Amino acid sequence: MKEIQVQSSSHLYNITIGEAIRFQLKDFIASDYSSVYIVTDESVADLYLQEILENFSETKVSHFIIPAGEKSKNINSFYKLHTHALKNGLDRNSLIIALGGGVVGDLAGFGAATYMRGIDYIQIPTTILAHDSSVGGKVAINHELGKNLIGNFYPPKAVIYDVETLQSLPKKEIRSGYAELVKESLIADKAFFNTIIQTDLQTLTNKQLQEHILVGIKIKASIVESDEKESGIRKFLNLGHTLGHALEAELGYGFLTHGEAVAIGLLFSLHVSEEIYETKMPYLPLIEWLKTNNYPTGMHQLEPDALISKMKTDKKVVNQTIQMVLLKGIGEPTMKEINDHDLKIYLNSFVQRLVGE
C-alpha cells in the first residue's frame, strides 16, 4: 500500500493506493458521519457497489446511480443528485462517496461542494483516468457549450484508490487513462514519457500499471499542492485540453472519451510547439505509439472555425484570446497566447500532418 499526502488550502488529505482496499474503508474514513451517500454509475454499481455497501453495515447509507458516461455530467444529474440526497435526509454532517471514474468524481464532488453549501466527500476512483480526476479538487459539470464550465475547486477528504478495480476496465478506458499519464510525463518527466511510449497497452501488466499510476499521481499531487486554484503552474495540467475539450463538446459528449480527445490535443500541442519554438518535439514517437495502441487519431472533418469557437470556452482564455499550454521541451511547459488567425493556420497544418502520417 502507498500513501501520498496533499496539503490543500482547507485541509490535508491522503491518497491511499493499494489492492483490495475497498474492503477496508473503515480504516480510511472517519466514523462520526451522520450518513453516507454513495454516488456511482450503472456499470460500476454492477461491479462494486455491493462490496462498498458492506463496509457500512452500522451506518445509515443510501446511494444514487447515474447512467455511465460523459453525457451524465450535466445539470440534470446534478439536480437529481441533490433531490435524492434531500429525500434521503442528508445533513451537513453527511459524507458523499464518489465511486467510479472521473464523471462520477466530478459530478459527486460538485454535488458535495454545493449541497447545503458544502459537505465532505471522498473519492474512490475506479478508472485509470481517475488517478488524475480524483486528486486536486477540480469538480464540475459540463455545459452544452463547453466542458466543466460549472464547477468549483473543492478538495476531497480522502482518495482511496483500489487498483484491483482497474482489472475490469475495458481496453478503451485503459487507453483513455493513459492519455493523462502521457500528459503528466510530457509536462514533468522525460524518462517517464520514454517508459510509457515503450509500453504496449495490450500486454500491460499490473506491476507496470501501478508504477505508472504512482508516478502520475505524484506529478499531479505536487502541482495541485503548490497551485490549488490554477493561478500559475496548475495550468500546465491542461496540456492538450484546449483542443481536447473542444473536440469533446463539438463531437457530442461521449463520442470520444476524455482521454482520446486529450491524446489528439497533446499531438496538437506538440505540433504548435514545434511551429512556434522551432524545436523538435516527440510528435512522431507519440503518434506512432497512439496508433499502435488503437487511439483514434483523425479529426472527424470538423470545421476549424467551429473548433475555435469551442476552444474559446476554455477557462484559460483571456480577453477572448486562447492561451495554450505548449512545450519548449519535455518537462518544460509554458503558456502561449495564440490569436485566432494563427490558431486556424496551426489547425489546418495539423490536419494535413495527421492525414499525411
Ligand SMILES: NC(=O)c1ccc[n+]([C@@H]2O[C@H](COP(=O)([O-])OP(=O)(O)OC[C@H]3O[C@@H](n4cnc5c(N)ncnc54)[C@H](O)[C@@H]3O)[C@@H](O)[C@H]2O)c1
Ligand atoms: N477533476 C479533474 O481534475 C479531472 C481530471 C481529468 C478528467 N476529468 C474528467 O473525468 C471524466 C472522465 O473520467 P473517466 O475516463 O474515468 O470516465 P468515466 O467516469 O465515464 O468512466 C469511463 C467508463 O468506465 C466505466 N468504468 C469505471 N470504472 C470501471 C471499472 N473499474 N471497470 C469497468 N468499467 C468501469 C464507467 O462506467 C464508464 O463507462 C471527464 O468528464 C473529464 O472531464 C476531471
Ligand SMILES: O=C(O)C(=O)C[C@@H](O)[C@H](O)[C@H](O)COP(=O)(O)O
Ligand atoms: O487538474 C487540473 O488542473 C487539470 O487540468 C486536469 C485535467 O486533466 C482535467 O481534465 C480537468 O478537469 C480540466 O480542467 P478544466 O479547468 O480545463 O476544465
Ligand SMILES: [Zn+2]
Ligand atoms: Zn483531463
